[in-house]
Amino acid sequence: MIVSRWLEFKAIVPNLKTIETKARGFEAEFLHERREQDTHFKYPDGLLLLRKFDHQPAELITLQRGVHESFRISEVEIAEVQDAREVSAMLRGRFGVSVEIEKTRKVFIWRETRIHLDQVDRLGMFVELVTEVDSGDEARAAIELREALVRLGMEHMPLELRGYAEQMLEKGKEE
Numbered sequence: 001m002i003v004s005r006w007l008e009f010k011a012i013v014p015n016l017k018t019i020e021t022k023a024r025g026f027e028a029e030f031l032h033e034r035r036e037q038d039t040h041f042k043y044p045d046g047l048l049l050l051r052k053f054d055h056q057p058a059e060l061i062t063l064q065r066g067v068h069e070s071f072r073i074s075e076v077e078i079a080e081v082q083d084a085r086e087v088s089a090m091l092r093g094r095f096g097v098s099v100e101i102e103k104t105r106k107v108f109i110w111r112e113t114r115i116h117l118d119q120v121d122r123l124g125m126f127v128e129l130v131t132e133v134d135s136g137d138e139a140r141a142a143i144e145l146r147e148a149l150v151r152l153g154m155e156h157m158p159l160e161l162r163g164y165a166e167q168m169l170e171k172g173k174e175e
Contacts, residue, residue, distance in 0.1 A: 001077060003077050004078075004133075005073070005075055006073070006074045006132055007072070007130070007131045007138065007141045008071060008129065009070075009072070009154075009159055010126055010159065010160045011157040011159065011160055012125070012160055013127050016127070018153075019115075019127050019152055019153075019154070020106065020117055022153055023117075024108075026110065026151045031108060031114075032107055033107070034104070035105075036103050037051070037052045037053075037101070037102050038100065038103075038164070038165075039097055039100050040098045040100070040101070041097060042095045042098045047061070047063040047065070047163070048061070048062050048091070049165075050084060052084050057080045057082055058081040058084035059079065060078070060081050063076050065163075071159070072159070073133075099165045099169055099172070103118050103119060103120040112131050112132045113144055113148045115128075115148070116129075118164075123164060126160070127154065131144050
């Protein structure tokens, strides 16, 4: 199991290609592009989701989120899941499903910052920057995250505090 603490910045963007070009321009390393299916459960203590991929083990993820200065901060636990169907059935029975999200995600890494370029079905295009906080050093992580925002030309974009599940649930109420 992986336990991490992250500073995060998410923004709605009109064009992912522009951000991708800038990421490649300052030598962020391309890691992968993949389709992700997230099932969010009605979990009473933060977020609980099962993330499935094609041809890879799934991940069971818990998140506790807060706000740090102008970023979100997340406490994250990730466990690999070999039998996603069995775990999904168990969690559906125990908690129920709040929403399912499908997206295509391209991932780059620069220093300790992951750059997620997300095309989220029914929601649109987003860029999410995630910087790991080492040994509680939030100040260092915030400096790196701000530098990545500047390098990507995103320093003036507003922070989107809502996660994809919250946005999708709000969209469902409007439809």
